[in-house]
Each structure stands twice: as structure tokens, then as C-alpha cells.
Amino acid sequence: MRILYFAWVRERTGTSEESTTPPASITTAAALADWLATLSPGHAAAFADRTRLRLAINQDQAAFTDPIAANDEIAFFPPMTGG
Amino acid sequence: MSVRIQPEDFDIAAELTALSDGHDDIGALVTFTGLVRGSDITALTLEHYPGMTERALQKIEAEANARWPLKATLILHRTGRLHPGANIVLVAAASSTRQSAFDAAAFLMDYLKTDAPFWKREEKSDGTATWLDARETDGTAKARWIR
Numbered sequence: 001m002r003i004l005y006f007a008w009v010r011e012r013t014g015t016s017e018e019s020t021t022p023p024a025s026i027t028t029a030a031a032l033a034d035w036l037a038t039l040s041p042g043h044a045a046a047f048a049d050r051t052r053l054r055l056a057i058n059q060d061q062a063a064f065t066d067p068i069a070a071n072d073e074i075a076f077f078p079p080m081t082g083g
Numbered sequence: 084m085s086v087r088i089q090p091e092d093f094d095i096a097a098e099l100t101a102l103s104d105g106h107d108d109i110g111a112l113v114t115f116t117g118l119v120r121g122s123d124i125t126a127l128t129l130e131h132y133p134g135m136t137e138r139a140l141q142k143i144e145a146e147a148n149a150r151w152p153l154k155a156t157l158i159l160h161r162t163g164r165l166h167p168g169a170n171i172v173l174v175a176a177a178s179s180t181r182q183s184a185f186d187a188a189a190f191l192m193d194y195l196k197t198d199a200p201f202w203k204r205e206e207k208s209d210g211t212a213t214w215l216d217a218r219e220t221d222g223t224a225k226a227r228w229i230r
Binding site: 004006007008056059060061075077078079080081082083 | 117129130131132134135138139160171172192195196197198199200201202203204214215216217218
């Protein structure tokens with residue numbers, strides 16, 4: 001599973017990308033976020049307030065309640081500010 | 084239909100000429116340019132999600148072409164560190180008549196603001212840097228297009 005971080009989320013986790021294999025019991029993006037938050041204090045800070053986070057699964061916007069699969073690309077980021 | 088993401092600046096006149104090239108049925112061409120504003124900032128950095136950015140902009144462009152009878156559309160968005168006054172984004176919509184062109188250009192920008200994976204970081208003259216928050220008004224602007 002490839003995890004990507006952008007903007008201040010990336011600054012807090014300390015990495016723009018990581019490859020992980022979470023436990024098989026983790027089947028939703030919310031559960032994944034809970035598990036990633038345990039990886040380091042920076043990760044915990046990144047995931048502290050879910051209302052400030054958005055996500056994409058395989059490059060499509062997604063919700064924390066959505067299911068995830070072993071080979072997915074999942075990105076966490078703040079609300080977009082393009083244009 | 085054309086989507087480009089690049090760090091380099093663009094020449095608006097050249098882009099519009101290229102857009103209209105080969106079309107003799109364009110009666111209306113509407114353009115929007117977004118620039119870096121702010122006298123108190125030294126730079127604005129645009130971070131993006133390579134892969135998803137192209138995908139999201141192509142989706143927005145396809146939606147515009149499905150809703151209005153357009154002859155051509157262009158979304159050109161820069162990335163990287165930009166200075167005050169610099170071009171950020173160019174959106175253009177061409178149609179045979181003006182209402183479609185105006186509406187499509189506004190639609191493209193309203194959707195781009197909320198659904199395109201870019202994030203802006205502002206550097207101020209006092210040396211501080213902050214990530215800009217998304218605006219509620221952008222969400223409201225997008226909502227008017229919901230069917």
C-alpha cells in the first residue's frame with residue numbers, strides 16, 4: 001500500500017510518501033488513518049483533526065468510511081486550494 | 084480539450100491563438116487568468132499531486148464539455164514557487180455563442196478551486212510561511228453548478 005502526504009500533512013509526518021503493509025483487520029481509510037497515527041508523534045499530529053483532512057484512493061477523492069485494498073494508493077491532504 | 088500542468092509561465096495570446104487554430108466556428112472565446120496577488124507576500128508556492136491533478140482537471144473539463152456545446156477548452160495551471168503578479172492559471176472556453184463560453188469558463192474555475200489537488204503556501208515579507216486554508220466561498224461558488 002502506497003501512502004502519500006501533501007502540504008502541512010507532509011510536514012507533520014515528515015515524509016511525502018511511504019510504503020506500508022497494515023494489519024489485515026484494517027479495511028477502511030479511517031482505520032488506516034488510526035493505524036498510521038501510531039507510527040510516530042509526527043503522524044499523530046498529522047491525523048489529530050480529521051475534519052481538517054481530505055483523502056484520495058487511487059487518485060479519486062474519497063471518504064474516511066471508504067474501503068481500502070492492499071495495493072491501493074492512498075493520499076492524505078488538506079482541502080484543496082488551487083486556481 | 085486540453086489540460087496542462089507546468090512550472091513555466093505561459094503566454095496568454097499564444098495559447099488563445101493555438102486554441103482557436105483550425106476552428107472557424109468559434110464565435111465566442113472566454114478567458115480567465117488567475118494571478119498571484121498580495122503586496123505583503125514574497126512568494127506563493129503551488130504544491131500538487133502528480134497523476135491525480137491531471138486526472139481531476141480532465142474530469143472537470145469533460146464535465147464542462149458535456150454540459151455546454153463547446154468547440155475547445157483549455158486549463159493551464161502552473162506549479163512551483165511564484166512571485167507576486169505572476170500568472171498561476173489560465174482557463175479558456177470557446178463556443179459558437181457567448182453564454183456557453185461564459186458559463187463554461189466560470190464552471191471550470193469554480194470546480195478547479197475545490198476539486199483540483201493543488202495546495203498554496205504563502206511566504207510573507209516577515210519571513211513566515213503558511214499554508215492557505217480553503218475558502219467557504221469557493222464551496223458556495225461550486226454549489227451553484229450542482230444539478
